[in-house]
Amino acid sequence: MPVLTTQVKTDKSVHGEDCETQQHGSNITAKVQLQSVTKTYTNGTHALLNANLEVKKGEFLLITGPSGSGKSTLLKLLYGQELPTQGEVIVDECNVADLQGDRLSLFRRRIGIVFQDYKLITQRTVAENVIFVLQAQGYTRKEIQRRLEPTLKLVGLLSKADCFPDQLSGGEQQRVSIARAIVGTPPLLLADEPTGNLDPDNSWQVIQILQKLNSFGATVIVTTHDEQLVRRCNHPVVQVRNGRLSRK
Ligand SMILES: Nc1ncnc2c1ncn2[C@@H]1O[C@H](COP(=O)(O)OP(=O)(O)O)[C@@H](O)[C@H]1O
């Protein structure tokens, strides 16, 4: 199984700080391991079979495979939405299955998640969507303001801060969801088919933003079934087929 070796280019975050020394960013190193992981859902579906994977800090990994092959399940195991039936999921030396309650919540704060369907709050503005989670987590107003502008700038949406989601294109909405995922400077970013609903130009924009975050030191794992995009990206690729992982 792959041991992938993309190197961290720099450890500076979008907010000009080390990824690992933020007040709320914690000291997670975002090293990810799956050790002989099998996931069987309660209805008997085998979503992953004896999967082994190691993703080092600072890597940018693409996970490809047809619909139903187990890509989303793999990401869900990484942020603890699902637990493995067998084997271990380790993120920064921490066995995800051991986390519950507050420890699981704190763990999830250190992971940014981007979904195919954006999951924005329609009655809140772009800025409000981005800062919502920080507010809920008790960040000070000053700290929220300090983070908001550079984050919106990074995703090219500073001028749309006061717009509502339905006033934005699909590509812009996905960039809001990326801004929301990264505003807390998570050292690990998981994106589940983030380009699934986008045209090639917007897809490429999204990938470039994720690449920029990776250049700031974040570990990035992206699922996609877009083979053209995979070829264009030139990142390490792991293929999932019927729940089995292989290096492409
Ligand atoms: N909550 C669930 N309960 C039962 N089966 C599921 C559940 N989630 C996913 N599956 C099944 O597990 C397999 C892998 O699904 P998924 O990880 O979503 O694949 P992908 O993201 O590659 O499309 C599929 O056969 C799917 O139907």
Ligand SMILES: [Mg+2]
């Ligand atoms: Mg999926």
